[in-house]
Amino acid sequence: MAAALRAPGLAPDLVLHAPSRTELALDPARPAALRRCLDACAPTVVVNCIAASDVDACERDPALAHALNAALPAQLARAARACDARLIHFSTDYVFDGTLRRPCREDDAARPLSVYGASKLAGEQAIAAADARHWIFRVSWLYGAARANLAERLLDPANAGCTLGLDNDRVGVPNPVQLVAHEVAHCITTQAEEGDTPEDGLYHLSCRGATTWYAFGRAFLREAVRAGRLAPAHLPRLQPLTEPAADARPARRPAWSPLDPQRYECCFGRSMPRWESAIRWALS
Ligand SMILES: NC(=O)c1ccc[n+]([C@@H]2O[C@H](COP(=O)([O-])OP(=O)(O)OC[C@H]3O[C@@H](n4cnc5c(N)ncnc54)[C@H](OP(=O)(O)O)[C@@H]3O)[C@@H](O)[C@H]2O)c1
Structure with a gap:
């Protein structure tokens, strides 16, 4: 089993195991x-x-998409039930078709x-x-840590003066992964400490508001300069992209998919920030 770690943000007596792919x-x-690994x-x-x-890769390989996004969560839920653990799983705003013109609710x-x-x-x-204890958190438009992502591109001095095209058609809510991780750590700690847990089911774990990637990019750069994370001389130029340039891709994406976090806020006693103020999580 992988080394057990103390996890920042979690209660001190909670230990984090992060098994490798092989394990x-x-x-x-x-x-x-998998059962043995959990046991x-x-x-x-x-x-x-x-x-x-990878939304476009899923279009080319539906079998892999199904195996990892549907069959594996089912298998994990059964394994979690067998060892009486709670399963926390992440889903997506892409379950919606984007025709609602208000933030989507769980129902x-x-x-x-x-x-x-x-x-x-x-x-x-x-x-x-x-029939396992579970919370499914639908999240949307993640940015801001290790893997290639927009925040990293915007902060990269190598892009100084370059033109970056950003989608300005689709509307959603960008969420820094650091904030999502902080919320999940809080949910786990609360469960461990209080034993009084919100009911199983689906929750929209999202910042409030709605924007496009282009408008987000502009706000992010303003905040990065203000916070001293990017010198004005290193700013990239942003270009708004509209269809078909932004959507000449294999997979269709919802045109309008902000998630409404009200149920999450009520049940978990949290207050989610607007996407603009959440940018500081990615810059801190
Ligand atoms: N990114 C977004 O904007 C976004 C938006 C909405 C919802 N979500 C949801 O949020 C969750 C996290 O997304 P993410 O963007 O962080 O995904 P990600 O960066 O692609 O990470 C996927 C993880 O799955 C692991 N993985 C992939 N194939 C595997 C395999 N065959 N065996 C074992 N592990 C495998 C990868 O392991 P390695 O590290 O070893 O490669 C990686 O840790 C997902 O449920 C996603 O659907 C993401």
Whole structure:
């Protein structure tokens, strides 16, 4: 089993196990291997961040999308139930078709436009059917840590003076992963300390507001300069992209998919910031 870590933001007596791909031995045909992996650390909570998250690649490989986004969460939910752990899983705003012109709520009809969205919706449904304790957090438009992402591109001095094209058609809510991680750590700690937990089910874990990637980029750069993270001389130029330039891609994306966090806020006793003020999480 991977080294057990103390996790910043979690209660001091909680220990984090982060098994490697080899240790997880993911294979839908061999669920016993995953069960053994979970049994070895006897978890209280299982947090599933695994996904086939490349939306266009899912269109080309629906079998992989289904295996990682639907079959694996189902398998994890059954394994979590067997060791009496709670499963925390992440889903997406791409389960919606973007036709609502207000922030989407948990009970709005999901009508995915892509293989990715459909496979994530199937994962949600499989977890709900598995009768395990679970929270599914739908998140949207993540940015701001390790992997290639927009925040990193915007802050890269190598892009000084370059023109970066950003989608200005689709509307959603950008969320810094640091804030999402902070919220999830709080949920886990509260469960451990109080034992009085919000009910199982689906929650929209999202900042408030609505914007486009282009408007987000402009706000992010303003804040980065103000916070001293980027010299004015290193600013890239931003160009708004509209269809078809922004959408000549294999997968269809919802045109309007902000998530409404009200249920999450009420049930978990939290208050989510607007996306503009959340930018500081990615810059801190
Ligand atoms: N990114 C977004 O904007 C966004 C928006 C809405 C919802 N979400 C959801 O948020 C969650 C996290 O997304 P993300 O963008 O952080 O995804 P990501 O960066 O692509 O990370 C996916 C993770 O899955 C692991 N993984 C992929 N294939 C695997 C395999 N065959 N076996 C074992 N592990 C495998 C990867 O492991 P390695 O590290 O070893 O590669 C990686 O840790 C997902 O549920 C996604 O659907 C993301």
